[in-house]
Amino acid sequence: MTETVYALGVQDRLVGDTDYCDYPPDAQTKTKVGGAVNPSLEKIASLHPDLVLVTKALNLPETVHSLDGLGISSYASDPHTVNDILTSTLKVADLLGVPEAGAMVTGEMQQRLNSLKRRLGSFPPRQALFVVWTQPLISVGRSTFIADALLHAGAVSIVDSSQDWPHVSLEEVARLQPEYLIFADSHSETVPAQVDALATLPAWRILNAVANRRFAVISDAVNRPAPRIVSAIEDLARQLHPEVFADKPTGAKEKIEKQTSPEPTKPPQNFVFVFPSQSTGTRSLAGGCACAL
Amino acid sequence: MRPLTLRRLLLQCLLLTAILFFVVVVALKFGAVPVSLYALGRDLLRVILGQSSQISSDYGLIIQNIRLPRIILGILVGASLSVAGTSFQALLRNPLADPYVLGVSSGAALGAILGLIAEPHLALPPSFAGLLIPLCAFLAATATIAAVYFLGRRQGQIDSTTLLLGGVITASFLNAVIMFLMSTVTSSNTRGMAFWLMGNLSTSFQKGVYWFLAAGFFVASAIIYSAANDLNLLLAGEKEAMHLGVDVRRVQLVVYVAASFLTGLAVSVSGAVAYVGLIVPHMMRFIFGSDHRTLLPTAALGGAIAVVIADTIARTVVAPNEIAVGAVTAIVGAPLFIYLLRRRLA
């Protein structure tokens, strides 16, 4: 959420964010109100925000209710798909009184996504396994945001589960033999070592993707439903379909380049958003850093 | 008057081994991928006879590399936990004792969490990377064993009440530390941790680990078994046992170390699988009596059977997803325990 606020250009009205909001770097200079799961309500209240921004995936409803009790408005976003992010960004822009900025940002995002779609066009999507955790093997369900992001990047998750974080059977994965393993890691340097380590284990060795070291790393930005997600998706697409992007440098270890390179991030925390206020104009708004995990 | 004879013991073990074999065959058959037992059997025979180096049937690789090691892990973990549970129940003279009551599993869990936190910051060679967590868990378990031993001494030797108190307090303390760490650690780690804490057999290891587990199990169990008769006498009380000729101090120390070692081994590779170490000894006692010369081997086999069954359920009931094996043992174990308890009181 903090990133969204920055992308919309209204960061001056952001009076506070959570400990984990660190992108862009300037966000670190904002007043911190604590963690995402249990922020300090006193701190929030002391900043007199008009609006608090929250992500449903990470923040607790209790926080919302508490803020409600304090009379502070909040807005909760709950993006399950990439399109949801676009909608949510527009909504936030509206609330913050900068619909034009919102339209511009989302317009650019949409354009890049469409361009990506065109380029990937006729190529079949890669069968991929998104690895949240290796032992035990935890992946993502079909209605998660990540699963949708994969689709936009030219991949399809082989896991079709209604749970969000299913514990998947390695046998099933070995039967399906995904073409790629996808990791989300802030330290993309450690992933090759991780895969090498997996290659020493009998159960993982039989996966072609492990034996042939076919893996991709998606930036940690995928955990934060913010405009940067598009860059993350583009970068992933590049790793998965090197033949499509022959003109660009390929490599599984490429970091995402953006205006500034992202700092190593811990999962950012979220802020509860209370009901939107009627504000437009220059009233200062409390910002929360809404970063999805 | 029918005293225990070697023949009767061997027959009982044979019966249980046959059941275990049957359970293993069933476990090989069921899973996320379909298996033809005939083809599997034929290929296994070829491998054993040296005609081919691996199973070639459909999904043979999956069976050989994923399912079979997992079944073997289940056997070793189940057997280790049951023998440890039986030993602690005798050592502490407490039918409610299980392998975790003295804090070894909490220590192992803490070691694993610390290993998890440290892992990204360490540059490890690939073959070692997979061993880090179990190794940390095992080392922490060993440290816990030593700490509880020193806490549990009174006038220089193990006193069962003091040991129990020391162990329970240590377990509480370690659990509190674990809670603290889990609330401050990043949430993707917590997810992995939660499964591990519940007891989970889906981890894959290098071959050497399985050999080490097996060797450790047999050595420690043999040591405990050599004191089987002493344990029988210990049940009547430490003083009485001594008057009957048991070197109580030595037996307590040896059994404590061996049983804790077994627990540490099991927990390091599978997390804390619930109820197995508590219930299986009681069930075997119910069927075969409380003579440890019978109880120890039958508990080992019974534990292996129980865990393989539980794990088969865990990986088939919501296939292709899995649930933690500890969840299955808890769901089955708790009512079973209540039932056994009521029978005892009746």
Add this chain to the structure above:
Amino acid sequence: MSSPAFARNPSEISRLSNDPRLGVEQVSYAYSANPAQAPLFTLEATSFNARPGEIVAILGPNASGKSTLLQIIAGALQPLSGRVLLNGFVVHSLSPRTRAQRIAMVQQESRLLFPARAWEFVLQGRHAHGRSLRFESADDVLIAKNALAQVGAAALSDRWMDQISGGEKQRVILARALAQQPLLLLLDEPTLHLDIAAQVGLLDALRRLAAENRYTVAIVTHELNLAAEYADQVVLMQRGRCLRVGPPASIYQRELLEQVFQTPLSVEFASNGRPRVTVLSGT
């Protein structure tokens, strides 16, 4: 040690005329919970001997050190000074296994965690005689059977230990001790939970067994009349001190007993030469 007041038949005299098997030599003990504090309980230097076939009663009121003395004789406690000899061996320096082959202890209640049958219980007595891990041999089974028969509990063989009466349990516990084939049989207040008939039955059995199998028996008790009736020798204790050692006739003097037991008594002698004590009520 003999006294003309006792009527003894010649065979009894000949059985008793062996060298002392048990030698308690100046044994003392102190126990303190805290090293810095003064010891809580002391047993002052105590000595006595006992021969094969002899019954010794360690007699005294509560907290007189009787049980401590028995534990030292059993080798379970190491005396602060002095030593206990059994056929020339220092008891405490023997391994628990060797000790258990020679000394058997009968304590009051046996707390069993898991149910066991009487024969299983008695078979435990054979543990010290075999390798640590082994299955009982036919000999062991025979000895256990005999032991049960000797205490008159053969019928209890298949019964569960937690389903028999206190007196029956006591007999089974004694059978287990006999199964150890000991030289020395020690009993700690064996009559505590028994009714009169059971008490007499037990002591009759002990006297018979001591005579037949040449056991040396030491019984800790506070029952004046039982000790008087059955003991060949009495060790009189009070507050950790051994006041006197000798046959009942010489120990049972009214003033001495009144001082030890703190209650008015009268002492008579029965026709068999054994003293009989009557407690006087009132002032």
